[in-house]
Amino acid sequence: RSDMNQSSQNPLFFKSPLVEESCGAIWLKRALILWAVLWIAVSVKFVLQPEKKSVYPCFADSSINWWADRNLYDNQEYKTGFRYSPTFALAFSIFAVLPASLGGILWTALNISLLVLALRLLVKEIFPGDWTRFQEAGFLILSLAGCTRAIWSAQSNSLVFALAVFAVVSLKKERWWSAAFLLAAAVHIKLWPAALALLLMARFPWNLSPRFAAACAVLVIPPFLTRPLPVVLQQYQNWYGLLTGPYRTLRQGGLRDAYTIAEQFGTYVDDRVYTLLQLGMAGLALLWCIRLAKISNSMQTYFTGVLTTWVCWQLLVGPGTERLTFLLAAPIASWALIVSFKEQCHRTLAVVAWLMLIPLGTGGVERLLLPVASWSPAILPLGIIPLMVWQIVYVETHARESELQASEQTDSLLDQGTARAA
Template structure:
């Protein structure tokens, strides 16, 4: 039995598991056939998000507006950058089952490899982190979204910064910005490292390169129009919902219809407060807590957060938990709450009437993440992290 357990904790075994899940989720989505999003509505595939991404590439080539509805092709809007639409050309011409499988495998691999790249973590710690996030990974893969990629890129950015690979680190962060703009928050980690002018220069270079990259298929006027349309869409989208977020929690639990910008500004302030402890910048534990705070913050303060986005937050929670030198009872309870109510709440473990009647309406999925983020901020503000390397063996 111990040999089987040791085998399961081997990086190669976990890599095979993650890649297999990518293929499994893709084949499952194709085999499920068509569905509607509204009663008596148009029929769409069960991998609708992938279709949105794929069609964005063709819309880009055809000089169309990326940010309007195309109800004959897919449900919902495309919400990413023109650069991401161009990137999807790597998948767009492939048969759906192959392109979708490669897309999901890429997402799974980036998350796996990001965790494996974390410095000062043992293989056992990394394996435990990956096992905690695997349920949320599957949810994201089944929705054919980019969230595992986002989590992987943000973790890779931290790992590269720790190794002073600044060109790579800034690329990873800018790539997240051109997927989902909230990746900008990760630039706060630049404060911890020397050569900040180099970090700033590389960031600007990558930002400009990614900004103009679509010029290989569109002219400047069309690209300018697309960025303006993207901005308008994001502004309109801002008022659409509360999502599984702090805003949703305040509204559904307490009836507080808070201004989203006020809540977001409060979140930014709380996120930045620990960064005033400049003397702790040299402490690895403090830096890893900042990574965890970032991964959770970008979800719980995102008014559009949905179930499939929480692989990002759970990655931060898992890293936070297994980076601890002493596993306190309260933190163990918080992790159990996160696994049960964040990762397992969308599953059949909970009867449908509970999921639809309580868990979803009251955004229960977000609550453990909010509590853990608050705990992380507390630890960063009032605890003195240690430089001692954690060893769970």
């Protein structure tokens, strides 16, 4: 009876398994169609306005600059804003040689297809518990709401997140080399996935660490095979100079992180103090992931926790977190929202996190709220806090329940042994 009452209160429950299966399949198709519609809309935009509100020209121009032996990182002269690795500039050549519209369409198709595949793998391989097709459809739709803006601007964040998910799935299946190269590929697009690699290497030091280092080294090599040695060395030196020079501490208008929270509430934070904050939060993230390895009742719970911790650290105090970087939070916040209703676990926290990170955190809503809430630019980073709190409470609650079940089973076995002895 208690199961029936719980099920009837669950909005993601169907009374008939057959109805659930058929309805779930229909909604899953609808969710995939919505993602296809997004690709069509972006494709039309690339045909009509290939360079408007898009970073695709930055990527394509940098690939052209690579083959012309121009400085990829001279943003004053070429104004591309490029800050990715030479390997990424080389790899993007397959799109840069095409007309801008066609290249943008294919680049978007790659990002959307890999992201959708990653989202479905999260449900199938990583997220704990059993998921129905209806719940998977809801997850895809909720994630779409938070990913649309970044995909519209042809950002690479969806590709980075997909590579991170593929790496975690490979680790779960103990495919060490695949995981190492996937993580290395993500790092050669944007450096900050190295934080995820470090968190995972704490759990798999011998299996992952040497392979990851080797994979990163291997992916440095391709540029040297295409241009003269002095030119490539200078490109890497210029890249290093960009990442470690004044640009590192330059505050741009689109950044959204803990620094933004301090700014919006009138607190000045010295760059050195903020660096210490970043390192301190990284240490806390590492400690939490070590605890996850001890208390998680399954590898799925552990990997989900590590992904969530990495995303929260990156978006709150990580380097170069822009508004569009919050695409990373959309799948995690959507997972938390669905699970909070599915398991009746602290719904308020999950709802608040999802609302702050997705609808309330968009640029349009932020500008709309500015006249009445001057601190509205801080909504996005503030939304990370309830998400991380929800994850900690969720994992700790499940750990306590597992301990209680194990204790009850032990007591039951002892009682049976005592009864037999008597």
